[in-house]
Amino acid sequence: MKLGKNMKKLTRSVLLVGKASDCPELEYATGFRAVDPVVFVQSGERQYLVVPGLEVGRARRESDSSAFREHHSTVNWQVEVLSPKMLGITDQKRSRLSDWALKLLRRLDVAAVSVPPWFPHGVAERLERAGVKVSVSKEDLFPDRAVKTLYEIGKITQSQQAAVIAMRTAMALIADSEIDRNGYLRNGSKFVISEDVRRVIEKVLVEHDCFCGETIVAGGSQSADPHERGNGPLRAHEPIVMDIFPRHLEHGYWGDLTRTVVKGRPSAMLRRMYGAVKAAQNAALTCLKPHVKCATVHRRAAQEVKRRGFRTGTEKGRPFGFIHGTGHGVGLAIHEGPSLGLADGWLKAGNVVTIEPGLYYPDLGGIRIEDTVVVTPEGWRYLVPCEKKFEL
Amino acid sequence: MKLGKNMKKLTRSVLLVGKASDCPELEYATGFRAVDPVVFVQSGERQYLVVPGLEVGRARRESDSSAFREHHSTVNWQVEVLSPKMLGITDQKRSRLSDWALKLLRRLDVAAVSVPPWFPHGVAERLERAGVKVSVSKEDLFPDRAVKTLYEIGKITQSQQAAVIAMRTAMALIADSEIDRNGYLRNGSKFVISEDVRRVIEKVLVEHDCFCGETIVAGGSQSADPHERGNGPLRAHEPIVMDIFPRHLEHGYWGDLTRTVVKGRPSAMLRRMYGAVKAAQNAALTCLKPHVKCATVHRRAAQEVKRRGFRTGTEKGRPFGFIHGTGHGVGLAIHEGPSLGLADGWLKAGNVVTIEPGLYYPDLGGIRIEDTVVVTPEGWRYLVPCEKKFEL
Numbered sequence: 001m002k003l004g005k006n007m008k009k010l011t012r013s014v015l016l017v018g019k020a021s022d023c024p025e026l027e028y029a030t031g032f033r034a035v036d037p038v039v040f041v042q043s044g045e046r047q048y049l050v051v052p053g054l055e056v057g058r059a060r061r062e063s064d065s066s067a068f069r070e071h072h073s074t075v076n077w078q079v080e081v082l083s084p085k086m087l088g089i090t091d092q093k094r095s096r097l098s099d100w101a102l103k104l105l106r107r108l109d110v111a112a113v114s115v116p117p118w119f120p121h122g123v124a125e126r127l128e129r130a131g132v133k134v135s136v137s138k139e140d141l142f143p144d145r146a147v148k149t150l151y152e153i154g155k156i157t158q159s160q161q162a163a164v165i166a167m168r169t170a171m172a173l174i175a176d177s178e179i180d181r182n183g184y185l186r187n188g189s190k191f192v193i194s195e196d197v198r199r200v201i202e203k204v205l206v207e208h209d210c211f212c213g214e215t216i217v218a219g220g221s222q223s224a225d226p227h228e229r230g231n232g233p234l235r236a237h238e239p240i241v242m243d244i245f246p247r248h249l250e251h252g253y254w255g256d257l258t259r260t261v262v263k264g265r266p267s268a269m270l271r272r273m274y275g276a277v278k279a280a281q282n283a284a285l286t287c288l289k290p291h292v293k294c295a296t297v298h299r300r301a302a303q304e305v306k307r308r309g310f311r312t313g314t315e316k317g318r319p320f321g322f323i324h325g326t327g328h329g330v331g332l333a334i335h336e337g338p339s340l341g342l343a344d345g346w347l348k349a350g351n352v353v354t355i356e357p358g359l360y361y362p363d364l365g366g367i368r369i370e371d372t373v374v375v376t377p378e379g380w381r382y383l384v385p386c387e388k389k390f391e392l
Numbered sequence: 393m394k395l396g397k398n399m400k401k402l403t404r405s406v407l408l409v410g411k412a413s414d415c416p417e418l419e420y421a422t423g424f425r426a427v428d429p430v431v432f433v434q435s436g437e438r439q440y441l442v443v444p445g446l447e448v449g450r451a452r453r454e455s456d457s458s459a460f461r462e463h464h465s466t467v468n469w470q471v472e473v474l475s476p477k478m479l480g481i482t483d484q485k486r487s488r489l490s491d492w493a494l495k496l497l498r499r500l501d502v503a504a505v506s507v508p509p510w511f512p513h514g515v516a517e518r519l520e521r522a523g524v525k526v527s528v529s530k531e532d533l534f535p536d537r538a539v540k541t542l543y544e545i546g547k548i549t550q551s552q553q554a555a556v557i558a559m560r561t562a563m564a565l566i567a568d569s570e571i572d573r574n575g576y577l578r579n580g581s582k583f584v585i586s587e588d589v590r591r592v593i594e595k596v597l598v599e600h601d602c603f604c605g606e607t608i609v610a611g612g613s614q615s616a617d618p619h620e621r622g623n624g625p626l627r628a629h630e631p632i633v634m635d636i637f638p639r640h641l642e643h644g645y646w647g648d649l650t651r652t653v654v655k656g657r658p659s660a661m662l663r664r665m666y667g668a669v670k671a672a673q674n675a676a677l678t679c680l681k682p683h684v685k686c687a688t689v690h691r692r693a694a695q696e697v698k699r700r701g702f703r704t705g706t707e708k709g710r711p712f713g714f715i716h717g718t719g720h721g722v723g724l725a726i727h728e729g730p731s732l733g734l735a736d737g738w739l740k741a742g743n744v745v746t747i748e749p750g751l752y753y754p755d756l757g758g759i760r761i762e763d764t765v766v767v768t769p770e771g772w773r774y775l776v777p778c779e780k781k782f783e784l
Contacts, residue, residue, distance in 0.1 A: 021605075022414060035606065035619050054617060054711050083709060117514025122528045124513040136514040195601075202598045202641075206591065211603055213413075213641055214427065225446060227427050249594075249605055317475060319446050 014141050015105070015113035015134075016040040017097050017123050024332035025116060027252060028145050030079060032062045039100045043108050046080070050100045053083040098126035105132055116141055146329050146337040147350035153374055155248065156330060156352055157383045159255030160372050162208035163244040164386040166201040167257055170217070170242055173200055174263050175392040179236040185263055194219060194230035201244055210246035210255075217242050223260070223366035226324060226358060236264030239365040245334055254334045255383070256354045258370035263392050270367070273310065273359050274390045277367045280304040280357035284326050284340075288355070288373065288380040294338050294345040298326040301357040310359055320361050327354040330372055351375040352383070406533050407497070407505035407526075408432040409489050409515050416724035417508060419644060420537050422471060424454045431492045435500050438472070442492045445475040490518035497524055508533055538721050538729040539742035545766055547640065548722060548744055549775045551647030552764050554600035555636040556778040558593040559649055562609070562634055565592055566655050567784040571628040577655055586611060586622035593636055602638035602647075609634050615652070615758035618716060618750060628656035631757040637726055646726045647775070648746045650762030655784050662759070665702065665751050666782045669759045672696040672749035676718050676732075680747070680765065680772040686730050686737040690718040693749040702751055712753050719746040722764055743767040744775070 019037045020027040026040055027033060030049050038059075039050040051059045063079040087103040101123060105113065112133035115124065124134045140146070148156070177185040177192045185192035194217040201215050218230030220238040234240055243258040260277075262270065280301040287300050305322050306312070312321025325341030330352050338345045340353060347353075356370030369388060373380045411429045412419040418432055419425060422441050430451075431442040443451045455471040479495040493515060497505065504525035507516065516526045532538070540548070569577040569584045577584035586609040593607050610622030612630040626632055635650040652669075654662065672693040679692050697714050698704070704713025717733030722744050730737045732745060739745075748762030761780060765772045 053706070053709060054715060055619060056709065058617065058620065085706075085709065115513060117512055119513040120509055121507060121511040121513045121516040121526065122509025124516075125528055134513065136517055199598065199601070202603075203595060206594045206598050209587075209591070211594075211605055213603055213639075225450065227447060228450065247605075314445070314477075317445060317448065317477065323446060 013044075013105075013108070013110045013113045014040075014042040014137075015101060015115050015119075016141075017101060017120060021252075023118075024336065025142055025145070027332050028142055030059075030063050032059045033252060034059065037097055039097055039104060041101075041104055041108065041110070041113070043110055047078070048080045048082060048104055048108070050082050050084060050087065050104055053085055056081055056083050096126075098123045102127060102130055102132070114141060140337060143337075145331060147348050148331060148352050148374070149350070152253065152331060153350075153352065153383070155251045155253035156255060156372070158208075158251075159210055159246050159248045159253055160257065160383045161255070162205050162210040162246050162248075163212075163255045163257040164384045165208065166204040166244050166246070167242060167259055167386055169204050170197050170201050170244075171259070171261060171389070171392060173197060174234070174240065174261060177234075177263060179264055183236050183264075185234045185236060191233040193233050194222075195232075197234070197242070198230070201242075205244070205246045208246075209249050211249055212244055212246040215242075215244050216258075218366070220365055221362065224360045224362050224364070226360060226366060226368065234263075237262060237266060239266070239270060239367055241366050241368055243368070243370065247334070252332050254330050254332075256330050256334065256356075256370060256372045257386060258356055258368045259386070259388065260367045260369060260390065261392050262390060266391060269364060271390070272308070273361075273364065273367050276305045276308040276310050277357050277359055277369050278388065279308065280322070280326075281355055281369050281371070284355045284357065285373065285380060288347065288353075288375055290347055290349045290375060290377060292347045294340050294347060295342050297340045297347070297355075298342060301326045301355075305357065305359060318362065321359060322357060323360055324356075324358065327356050327370075329353050347375050349375055349377045405436075405497075405500070405502045405505045406432075406434040406529075407493060407507050407511075408533075409493060409512060413644075415510075416728065417534055417537070419724050420534055422451075422455050424451045425644060426451065429489055431489055431496060433493075433496055433500065433502070433505070435502055439470070440472045440474060440496055440500070442474050442476060442479065442496055445477055448473055448475050488518075490515045494519060494522055494524070506533060532729060535729075537723060539740050540723060540744050540766070541742070544645065544723060545742075545744065545775070547643045547645035548647060548764070550600075550643075551602055551638050551640045551645055552649065552775045553647070554597050554602040554638050554640075555604075555647045555649040556776045557600065558596040558636050558638070559634060559651055559778055561596050562589050562593050562636075563651070563653060563781070563784060565589060566626070566632065566653060569626075569655060571656055575628050575656075577626045577628060583625040585625050586614075587624075589626070589634070590622070593634075597636075597638045600638075601641050603641055604636055604638040607634075607636050608650075610758070612757055613754065616752045616754050616756070618752060618758060618760065626655075629654060629658060631658070631662060631759055633758050633760055635760070635762065639726070644724050646722050646724075648722050648726065648748075648762060648764045649778060650748055650760045651778070651780065652759045652761060652782065653784050654782060658783060661756060663782070664700070665753075665756065665759045668697045668700040668702050669749050669751055669761050670780065671700065672714070672718075673747055673761050673763070676747045676749065677765070677772060680739065680745075680767055682739055682741045682767060682769060684739045686732050686739060687734050689732045689739070689747075690734060693718045693747075697749065697751060710754065713751060714749060715752055716750065719748055719762075721745050739767050741767055741769045 114137040219234040223241040283304040284301040327340035329336040358368030360366040506529040611626040615633040637648040675696040676693040719732035721728040750760030752758040
């Protein structure tokens with residue numbers, strides 16, 4: 001039995017540096033959501049976290065509840081929390097993170113580390129000058145992150161629930177509006193504008209301890225750009241895309257939900273577009289189960305809109321049609337693995353993914369329908385069902 | 393006149409890669425707040441931005457309004473916005489940012505770039521393998537960022553205004569509460585808990601198009617940890633630290649405001665602590681003006697609390713007393729230059745900084761008073777004044 005090489009792989013050290021709020025890997029591994037940047041090392045089965053002196057107590061309390069540890073509950077994982085002072089750094093000036101990392105790696109006798117692609121180049125350069133070999137990992141450093149535990153699914157469900165309640169509130173607001181003689185939506189004497197609908201959504205989210213800084217409420221031609229947040233008065237008979245992706249303020253897990261609605265009467269073409277997007281979502285959902293290729297899910301959705309006559313391409317440098325992937329994983333990051341586009345990868349039970357086909361044409365507007373679902377051993381289920389109603 | 397060397401310095405190229413929301417430098421230079429990561433190059437007096445094909449139109453519209461351009465309004469700055477396709481990248485797969493950067497640098501005939509310390513190591517490594525020299529800049533790549541234009545001061549004032557209104561709402565809630573026989577604050581039959589006060593604050597912020605994910609409402613012993621967000625029932629006669637730092641959802645500029653209040657009667661020692669922190673803030677404010685050393689501001693504040701008998705040090709690895717710097721710059725980042733600690737640097741007219749001395753003792757709790765002010769040619773002024781009231 002030749003274990004040598006394999007053993008080495010197992011005991012390869014991982015180094016992370018940064019703020020947990022900017023770095024889901026760090027949050028996943030440590031469970032510690034600090035304001036200040038920290039240093040994290042995983043060496044073999046041991047984990048170490050260096051935090052500012054005044055954070056040591058809190059880091060010790062919080063680092064016992066990380067999703068990482070829940071995943072590996074059969075192993076006695078324990079994060080050793082250290083302050084710079086405990087590493088012998090007594091400098092009164094704010095010492096640099098690379099010093100913290102270097103002292104810790106030396107104490108652990110680690111001379112080579114794997115880092116994620118976003119790892120700060122300034123720190124990497126400093127470590128390499130000091131003789132530490134820094135390798136960017138092409139693979140996920142914590143591949144288990146894409147497979148959610150029951151605990152994590154519960155947290156994502158909380159955020160998704162907030163999104164559903166906010167979506168219903170926004171839909172009711174649009175449904176209750178009146179259409180004036182110029183085709184604008186009015187609430188009494190006031191125009192219904194994207195900004196106000198967004199504010200209503202954000203308020204509901206905050207009431208549920210969630211927040212989404214980039215909620216989309218985009219009407220008419222604005223809806224043809226999937227990243228346009230939307231602004232100004234909303235009009236009748238045109239699509240209004242509402243994309244709500246709240247993050248929970250306490251635990252940091254996201255939810256993701258999109259609906260497209262029309263107040264008034266959509267054209268026959270818009271109805272066909274909506275039908276195609278809904279059918280594409282169903283086609284994608286139908287093939288969701290463990291061991292299916294991620295690209296298969298995307299291809300099914302793309303085939304469905306194509307079969308219904310909706311073209312995808314580029315005109316004058318601007319893409320039109322089904323111009324993005326079918327979905328992405330959701331967890332401590334709003335976009336994480338698995339990606340449901342054309343890249344490699346297989347679905348696993350416990351993946352939490354969005355299924356969000358869309359069609360976008362500059363002259364018609366955009367239509368997108370998105371739900372967040374969990375892949376189960378048998379297939380999939382909605383985290384929180386939300387009605388799909390096009391005409392309000 | 394030997395211009396050669398100097399010219400080279402002036403025409404040194406800067407490379408940034410990332411999402412504007414994670415990278416204030418990028419937001420500052422381009423004015424473009426995209427969801428997707430982008431590539432930015434400044435070569436001589438020209439600027440280039442590579443964005444996904446479907447973002448080109450929006451990037452062109454938004455990149456004309458950046459603070460950077462306002463700073464350099466005498467120069468005809470113009471960002472050239474490009475898509476990967478315009479650089480000859482036709483790969484159907486999601487192409488990597490390092491490809492975008494490499495193609496752009498080759499087109500511009502740039503072989504060496506300066507990057508910030510946080511620059512992603514994965515991209516730096518790839519560029520270096522392709523023969524581009526990547527140097528981490530020790531200096532700020534956009535030192536003008538610390539000097540705000542009138543436009544920027546107006547934006548920060550908006551966020552500060554939201555913080556002041558939210559603070560007053562929270563103060564009124566605490567002032568209107570009743571003290572039960574066990575010393576807990578009650579609102580009718582309900583306990584007043586940190587989480588509820590925070591939710592009230594967040595709602596006011598959202599109503600003003602702002603958001604602060606990490607508002608602090610920490611009472612009693614929790615207030616002794618300056619980063620503790622606070623949880624559970626609030627008690628009478630104990631300090632309650634409220635730190636509100638909202639970011640505006642549209643333009644991304646931050647505000648920052650802290651007050652410490654007591655419902656009921658604080659002890660004589662707490663009153664002395666409050667007096668010392670307020671005096672320290674005044675001492676720091678009094679010396680604020682252009683050409684003063686940043687460290688001087690901090691030393692004045694520290695002297696003031698020491699003179700009043702409040703010690704700073706460490707006990708059992710836990711720091712106590714005046715354990716942080718006196719302030720920091722505020723702009724597109726909540727913490728940016730100039731730093732008002734012990735580091736080098738001089739104040740300039742147009743700096744927007746917090747002045748926030750604090751005292752923290754595990755057995756007494758914490759007291760911090762923070763305002764955000766602008767350094768003027770003659771001295772300083774509050775962005776938005778907010779009353780300082782200790783006993784409610």
